[in-house]
Amino acid sequence: xxxxxxxxxxxxxxxxxxxxxxxxxxxxxxxxxxxxxxxxxxxxxxxxxxxxxxxxxxxxxxxxxxxxxxxxxxxxxxxxxxxxxxxxxxxxxxxx
Amino acid sequence: xxxxxxxxxxxxxxxxxxxxxxxxxxxxxxxxxxxxxxxxxxxxxxxxxxxxxxxxxxxxxxxxxxxxxxxxxxxxxxxxxxxxxxxxxxxxxxxxxxxxxxxxxxxxxxxxxxxxxxxxxx
Numbered sequence: 001x002x003x004x005x006x007x008x009x010x011x012x013x014x015x016x017x018x019x020x021x022x023x024x025x026x027x028x029x030x031x032x033x034x035x036x037x038x039x040x041x042x043x044x045x046x047x048x049x050x051x052x053x054x055x056x057x058x059x060x061x062x063x064x065x066x067x068x069x070x071x072x073x074x075x076x077x078x079x080x081x082x083x084x085x086x087x088x089x090x091x092x093x094x095x096x
Numbered sequence: 097x098x099x100x101x102x103x104x105x106x107x108x109x110x111x112x113x114x115x116x117x118x119x120x121x122x123x124x125x126x127x128x129x130x131x132x133x134x135x136x137x138x139x140x141x142x143x144x145x146x147x148x149x150x151x152x153x154x155x156x157x158x159x160x161x162x163x164x165x166x167x168x169x170x171x172x173x174x175x176x177x178x179x180x181x182x183x184x185x186x187x188x189x190x191x192x193x194x195x196x197x198x199x200x201x202x203x204x205x206x207x208x209x210x211x212x213x214x215x216x217x218x
Contacts (some may be wrong), residue, residue, distance in 0.1 A: 002209065014109055017141035017182075021206060093107070093209065094217045 001025050003089035004053070007032035007096040010044030018095040024052035027089060029082065030074075032096070035062045038070040049073055058082060103134040105212035111145040112153065112161045118146055121218035122164055129171040136175035137168070138208065139197075144182045149192045166194050177208060 004022055006029070008014035015037065022028050028051065030037055037044040038057055048055060049071065059076040062068070070076075077085065086092060106128075108121035121137075128135040139146060151162045168176065180199035183190055190199060200208060209215050 002215075013142045017109060017179075020202060021209075023206060091209070091213075091215055093215045095109075096217065 001089050001091070002027075003085060003092045004028045005092065005094050006030055006034040006037070007094070009033035010037045010042065014095050015044070019047050019051055022051045022053045027054040027056060027085060029056040029058065029077065029085065031058045031061050033065075034095075035065050035067045038062070038067055038074055040069060040071060045071065056081075056085065103136070103212045104128060104214045104216060105136045105138060105209060107138045107140050107143075107215060107217045108146065109141045109143040109218060111142045112151065114142075117218050118143065118161055119159075119164075121216075122161065124216065124218070125168070125173060126164075126171060129173050134175075135173060136177065136208070136212065137173065138177045138179070138200075138205065139182075140179040140205070141182050142186075144178055144186055144188055147178065147183075147188060147190070147193045147195070147197070149194065162194070168195065177205075179205060 004018060004026060006015065006018050035057055037048055039045055055074045056077050057070065057074050059078055106121055106125050108118055110117045112118050125135055125137050146161060146165065153160050176195055176197040177200050178190065178197050180201050183199060190197065
């Protein structure tokens with residue numbers, strides 16, 4: 001079980017590498033430029049919804065980027081929620 | 097699965113041309129080795145380009161990352177792994193690489209991550 005934090009923009013090679021390695025028992029949190037991946041109707045959103053992991057978005061970053069109205073399959077997290085999530089996963093891996 | 101309580105896997109994902117992040121990953125590996133911490137290094141995605149032979153970085157006034165990479169065995173750092181699908185994607189001939197490095201497929205990379213207590217991505 002790994003908590004992946006993805007801050008690379010969709011189209012960045014790191015974004016694609018991350019999606020290759022995310023497993024179904026993992027969680028994936030979008031932060032920074034990674035939040036653009038959740039844009040509704042985009043190819044990157046489809047890839048995320050397909051990856052099988054639990055999906056989260058850091059709400060402040062999404063709002064700052066103007067990424068709103070995302071699919072209900074993403075859970076919006078505040079900072080306290082982020083901390084709680086880190087307690088549930090023994091490993092965290094940053095993709096940036 | 098056996099997990100060494102203190103082991104760290106460093107994942108380096110950027111080419112040598114992209115700022116100093118590849119160098120930072122390598123510095124972290126060397127610092128850990130100096131303090132006798134068990135450490136492994138994985139070249140992933142675009143990071144496999146660090147392994148290209150004959151890099152003349154001095155032409156750009158930069159230090160040589162490949163020379164530093166070649167020094168890793170001197171620090172007893174021999175847990176070196178490369179993302180095999182990425183190496184194929186970039187047409188990299190690993191036999192030309194000066195380092196003894198183990199190619200891993202996707203599922204093996206995932207196992208490698210789970211075998212380490214801490215995974216640091218660069």
